[in-house]
Amino acid sequence: MPKWFTPVAFICGAMLVVSPLVIASADYESTMGLVQKIFYYHMPSAWIFLIASIVCGVASIRYLITGDSRHDRTALAAGELVVLFGVLTLVTGPLWARKAWGTFWIWDARTTSSLVSWMIACAYLILRRYGGPGSEKLAAALALFGMANVPFIYISVNYWRTIHPATTVVPKLPFTMGFPLWFCVITFALLFVVLMKLRVRVEEQQARVDALYLSLDDR
Amino acid sequence: MIRVAWLILRKDLTVEVRSKEIVYTTLFFAVSCVLVFAFALVREGRGPEDGAAGILWIAVMFAGNLALGRTFERERQSETLRALLLAPASRPAVYVGKLLGILVLLFGAELLLIPLVALLFQARLLSHPFWLTAIMATGTVGFAAVGTLFAAMLVRARSRDVLLPVLLYPITVPVIIAGVRGTATLLQPELDAGIIRFWFALLVTFDVVFVTLALWTFETVMTD
Amino acid sequence: MSSSLDFDRVTVDEVSRHFGRRRAVSRVSFVAPRGSIIGLLGPNGAGKSTLLAMLATLLRPSGGSIRYGTMLAAEAPPQLRGRIGVLGHDLFLYPELTARENLAFFAGLYGRRDADDAARAALTQAGLADRGDDLVAGFSRGMRQRVALERALIHDPRLALLDEPFTGLDEASTSALVARLQRLRQSGAAIVLATHDLDVAEGLLDEAIFLREGRMVDSMSRPEGLRAVYRQAMTGPSRS
Numbered sequence: 001m002p003k004w005f006t007p008v009a010f011i012c013g014a015m016l017v018v019s020p021l022v023i024a025s026a027d028y029e030s031t032m033g034l035v036q037k038i039f040y041y042h043m044p045s046a047w048i049f050l051i052a053s054i055v056c057g058v059a060s061i062r063y064l065i066t067g068d069s070r071h072d073r074t075a076l077a078a079g080e081l082v083v084l085f086g087v088l089t090l091v092t093g094p095l096w097a098r099k100a101w102g103t104f105w106i107w108d109a110r111t112t113s114s115l116v117s118w119m120i121a122c123a124y125l126i127l128r129r130y131g132g133p134g135s136e137k138l139a140a141a142l143a144l145f146g147m148a149n150v151p152f153i154y155i156s157v158n159y160w161r162t163i164h165p166a167t168t169v170v171p172k173l174p175f176t177m178g179f180p181l182w183f184c185v186i187t188f189a190l191l192f193v194v195l196m197k198l199r200v201r202v203e204e205q206q207a208r209v210d211a212l213y214l215s216l217d218d219r
Numbered sequence: 220m221i222r223v224a225w226l227i228l229r230k231d232l233t234v235e236v237r238s239k240e241i242v243y244t245t246l247f248f249a250v251s252c253v254l255v256f257a258f259a260l261v262r263e264g265r266g267p268e269d270g271a272a273g274i275l276w277i278a279v280m281f282a283g284n285l286a287l288g289r290t291f292e293r294e295r296q297s298e299t300l301r302a303l304l305l306a307p308a309s310r311p312a313v314y315v316g317k318l319l320g321i322l323v324l325l326f327g328a329e330l331l332l333i334p335l336v337a338l339l340f341q342a343r344l345l346s347h348p349f350w351l352t353a354i355m356a357t358g359t360v361g362f363a364a365v366g367t368l369f370a371a372m373l374v375r376a377r378s379r380d381v382l383l384p385v386l387l388y389p390i391t392v393p394v395i396i397a398g399v400r401g402t403a404t405l406l407q408p409e410l411d412a413g414i415i416r417f418w419f420a421l422l423v424t425f426d427v428v429f430v431t432l433a434l435w436t437f438e439t440v441m442t443d
Numbered sequence: 444m445s446s447s448l449d450f451d452r453v454t455v456d457e458v459s460r461h462f463g464r465r466r467a468v469s470r471v472s473f474v475a476p477r478g479s480i481i482g483l484l485g486p487n488g489a490g491k492s493t494l495l496a497m498l499a500t501l502l503r504p505s506g507g508s509i510r511y512g513t514m515l516a517a518e519a520p521p522q523l524r525g526r527i528g529v530l531g532h533d534l535f536l537y538p539e540l541t542a543r544e545n546l547a548f549f550a551g552l553y554g555r556r557d558a559d560d561a562a563r564a565a566l567t568q569a570g571l572a573d574r575g576d577d578l579v580a581g582f583s584r585g586m587r588q589r590v591a592l593e594r595a596l597i598h599d600p601r602l603a604l605l606d607e608p609f610t611g612l613d614e615a616s617t618s619a620l621v622a623r624l625q626r627l628r629q630s631g632a633a634i635v636l637a638t639h640d641l642d643v644a645e646g647l648l649d650e651a652i653f654l655r656e657g658r659m660v661d662s663m664s665r666p667e668g669l670r671a672v673y674r675q676a677m678t679g680p681s682r683s
Binding site for chain 2: 494499500501502521522523524525527529532533534535536537538544548549551552553557576599644649
C-alpha cells in the first residue's frame, strides 16, 4: 500500500465518526427541522455517486480502447462504489423527501435519472458476476452505453415532469450550514478514495496470483 | 459494406421464411402479452385512460427481447456467428445485417399489434398515421440497435437469456419514455404538434447516437 | 497491397494463450509453408482448437506471434481473413438453407462476384451436385462435412484450417476427404489440421506436431510409425 493510505484512511475514519457531531452543531433549518439534517449525508452521497459513475465510465472507455487490465480493475471498483453510494443516495433521499414534500418518491428528472443509472450499475455488476469469462469487455461496453444514456434519460424525464428543488440551495446556505456540508463532502470523498484503493488492490493481487499460476506452467 | 449487410439480411429472411419459427412465436407472444394486459387492466369494458400506448410499447419490447434472443441463439448453433466474423466483411456490416433482420420482424409485429391494441382498448391509435409511424419507427430502431449489439455480445456468455433483458431495459429507458409519451400524445383529442415533435426529435437523436456507438464498439466487443 | 496478402508461409513463433489462470497453449512454434499439410496431434484439451482459432485470427495470442508471410495478424487488414478458410468442429452451416444456398451465401460474403457459379462448382467438388437443393438439415454427417469443407474453401484460401475433419466419417468419406486435401495441397495452399485419427494422418501429413496440455512435446517431418511416436509423446514425463 502506498504511504499515504494509512494516514488518509485514519483521517477518513475519524471524520466519519465526528460527522454526526458536526451535523448536530449546525443550525436547525426553519421549515423541516431535524429531518433536514439527512441532507448532509444525502448531498455528498449523491455527488460521490455521480463521480464514481464518471470514473467507471471513463475507465471502461479506456479499457475498450487499450485493453489494459488496469482500467478494467478501476472500472470494476468504481462500479461497485456506484452501487454502494447509489443505495445511500436513494435511501437518504426519500427519507428526506417524506418530510420535505410529503411523499417518499417523486418521478422527476433527477431522481429518475439516478434510479436508472443505479440500475445500469447493478446490471454492470450482474454481468461481470454471471456473464462468464470474457465479460469484462461486455461490461465495459455496457458502462459506455450507460454513460451515453444519461443525458437522454435526464432530458426525457425532465420534459415529462419536474419538481426537484433548485441546485442553488448550496451557495445560499449560511456558514453554519455550509461547514457541515463541506465537512461531509470531504469525508465522503476520502471514503471513496480509500475504498477504491482497497478494492483495486484486491483485484491487483488477484491478477498477480493468476500470473503466478500461469508462470508455473512455463518451461 | 451494404452488400454484406444485404446478404446477411436476405439470408436471415430466407431462413425465417422457411421455418417461420421466430415469426410465429414472437407474434403469438406479443398478442398474448396484449391479452394479459387486457385481462389485468380492463374494467367494466373500458381500458385505462392512457393505457393503450404503454401496453403497445411493452408488448413490442417483450416480443423484441424474445426475438433477439432466438435470432442469436440460432447463430450460436453450428457457430455460424463465428463464421460470419471470420469472413473478410467488415464487422459493422454484420451488425447492420442482423439489425435490419430484427427490424423487419419487429415492424411486422407492430403492424399486427397496433390495430389489435386499438381495438381491444378502444384507443384511436390510427388517427394520426404519419406521426404514429414516425414514433414507432424511430423507437423500434433505438430499441433494436441496442438490443442487437447486446444480444450479439452475449452469444458466448453464460446466463445469456436472462442477461439480455437485464442489460437492455435500463439502457432503453429513454426509448420507452419517448415512445409511450409520444404515442399517448397521439391519443389526445387535439394533437399538440410541439410535444410530438419533441419526442420524435429525441428518438431520432437517440437512434443516431446509439447506432453510431454500436458500430464503433461491435468490432472490439466481438473479438477476443 | 494485395500482394502482401499472398503469403507463402505461416510462422507460429512461441505462441501462448491463457484464459484466466488456465494455460491453453504454451510456447508452440512451427512453420506452415505453401503446399504442405501440417497435423496437430494430441488428446482432448491439448490446445489444438485454441491454436487453430489463433491461426484463424479469432483469438489473439497472449504471448508470441503468428505471421502470415511477414505480416502480423494485428497489422493485417480484414482482407487477410479472406485468405484463410476454416472448417470448425461445428461445421458453420445453416441447417434451414439448402446446400447451394449455404455455399452461395458464403461465396458472396467472401466477395466472390460469381457466387452462384462458385456454389455450383463447389457442389461438384463435393460430389453433391444432385443434392444441391436439399436442406442441409437432412444431410448425413459425411455429406454435411463435405459441404462444410467446400464452404471453407470456396474463396480459394491460402491457408486452410481444419478442426477434427475426420470425426464421424466412414471409410469412403475419409478417402474422399484425403483426396480432396491432397488436391488442395497440390494447388499451393497451406493446410493445418487437428486430428485424432493417426492412421489417416500417417499417409497424409508432411509434418506432425504433438501437443499435450498446451505444450509442444514433439514434432516429426514425414511421419511414419505415428502410433508409436504418439504413445511415446503422450506418456513421456510431463510437468503438472
